[in-house]
Amino acid sequence: MRFRLSPTPAQEQGLLEHCSQARYVWNLAVEQHQHWQPGRKSAPGYAEQCRQLTEARKAFPWLAAGSQTVQQQALRDFAQAMAGFFAGTHRRPTWRKAGVHEGFRIVGQRGRHWDVRHLSRKTGQVWIPKVGWVRFRWSRQLPDEAKSFRVKRDHAGRWHVAFAVIPPPINGPGTGEVVGVDRGVAVSAALSTGERLSVPGLRDTEAERLRRLQRRLARAKPGSNRRKGVKTAIARIKARETDRRKDWVEKTSTRLAAEFDVIRVENLIKNMVRSARGTLTAPGSNVRAKAGLNRSIHAAGWGHLVTRLEHKAPGRVEKINPAYTSQICHACGHCAAENRESQAVFRCRACGHVDHADVNAAKNIAAGRAVTARGALQPLGGAVNREPQPVLTSG
Numbered sequence: 001m002r003f004r005l006s007p008t009p010a011q012e013q014g015l016l017e018h019c020s021q022a023r024y025v026w027n028l029a030v031e032q033h034q035h036w037q038p039g040r041k042s043a044p045g046y047a048e049q050c051r052q053l054t055e056a057r058k059a060f061p062w063l064a065a066g067s068q069t070v071q072q073q074a075l076r077d078f079a080q081a082m083a084g085f086f087a088g089t090h091r092r093p094t095w096r097k098a099g100v101h102e103g104f105r106i107v108g109q110r111g112r113h114w115d116v117r118h119l120s121r122k123t124g125q126v127w128i129p130k131v132g133w134v135r136f137r138w139s140r141q142l143p144d145e146a147k148s149f150r151v152k153r154d155h156a157g158r159w160h161v162a163f164a165v166i167p168p169p170i171n172g173p174g175t176g177e178v179v180g181v182d183r184g185v186a187v188s189a190a191l192s193t194g195e196r197l198s199v200p201g202l203r204d205t206e207a208e209r210l211r212r213l214q215r216r217l218a219r220a221k222p223g224s225n226r227r228k229g230v231k232t233a234i235a236r237i238k239a240r241e242t243d244r245r246k247d248w249v250e251k252t253s254t255r256l257a258a259e260f261d262v263i264r265v266e267n268l269i270k271n272m273v274r275s276a277r278g279t280l281t282a283p284g285s286n287v288r289a290k291a292g293l294n295r296s297i298h299a300a301g302w303g304h305l306v307t308r309l310e311h312k313a314p315g316r317v318e319k320i321n322p323a324y325t326s327q328i329c330h331a332c333g334h335c336a337a338e339n340r341e342s343q344a345v346f347r348c349r350a351c352g353h354v355d356h357a358d359v360n361a362a363k364n365i366a367a368g369r370a371v372t373a374r375g376a377l378q379p380l381g382g383a384v385n386r387e388p389q390p391v392l393t394s395g
């Protein structure tokens with residue numbers, strides 16, 4: 001739940017210092033872990049790093065003058081990121097750059113570790129350590145469950161405060177109805193009901209303007225004011241795209257949680273592995289650049305949708321192994337790579353069944369077929385342990 005923050009110039013200075021210290025501490029942790037290899041003596045854990053932070057604060061007055069709360073939280077965030085990396089759900093945490101990663105997090109109980117208050121109906125203030133009360137535009141109701149917030153400066157130089165709020169569960173219809181949701185190739189998400197959902201991306205005029213700006217950026221002199229201006233304009237358009245995607249995730253997850261009792265989705269971990277290989281299901285940034293044509297949703301957006309579904313439909317989301325879901329004919333069970341004729345068309349070589357390719361996959365996910373399919377539905381020959389990917393058409 002994000003609000004626009006309006007710090008005074010003096011407060012902005014304080015916020016930037018928090019950002020650079022959080023980044024400094026984070027990068028220090030990244031550096032310590034970089035040399036670590038599996039099998040070697042373990043890299044310093046969170047407790048050891050906290051001890052080192054205390055030392056560093058003694059050595060550098062610049063760090064000592066900053067907020068210990070902010071710096072320690074950066075370490076905790078890093079520890080969590082490493083845990084995600086070891087669990088295989090996240091990529092290895094990487095170096096944070098000035099101007100790109102400007103943010104920090106405050107965690108704790110509202111009223112004790114941090115607080116918010118109303119100035120007027122539409123204006124609020126959030127208390128930030130060492131900076132004080134900072135104004136924000138209170139555009140929506142803030143639920144009491146908020147346990148933490150993140151302060152962030154976007155590429156366009158605007159400040160935001162985002163409170164982490166877990167939305168309350170939504171009741172299902174109680175009919176036992178099951179839906180399969182496939183992260184589509186031709187569309188953002190396909191439902192086993194046959195419905196195809198697309199993230200509203202940029203409008204054609206916006207995409208065209210983005211292309212023009214990117215060309216202009218390539219020509220602008222490094223360090224020039226002109227370059228800075230172009231970069232800001234690009235960031236604004238991209239922020240608009242992000243906002244639309246987030247909004248879509250909220251609406252879609254609410255709808256699915258209310259309309260179905262069981263929601264089956266592809267298993268994310270498997271997906272991340274696939275995206276690391278840079279396959280069609282998870283196109284890289286080059287593929288994604290085809291704005292207006294490519295409506296698929298990238299791994300982060302999909303992960304966000306699944307997380308929201310789990311919040312809104314706790315215990316009703318089932319993760320299905322996505323192997324072969326795009327190759328198995330939902331009508332007869334025949335499994336072959338050739339069944340997938342193109343990005344959008346599924347045509348079964350055995351029974352002739354024709355369906356939208358993503359919808360056919362969603363139906364397989366709804367049936368939970370892929371889970372039980374493991375040995376049984378392996379293509380003839382057996383030795384294939386990885387789903388062959390169709391060739392990307394450049395239409």
Ligand SMILES: [Zn+2]
Nearest residue numbers: 329332348351
């Ligand atoms: Zn068939």
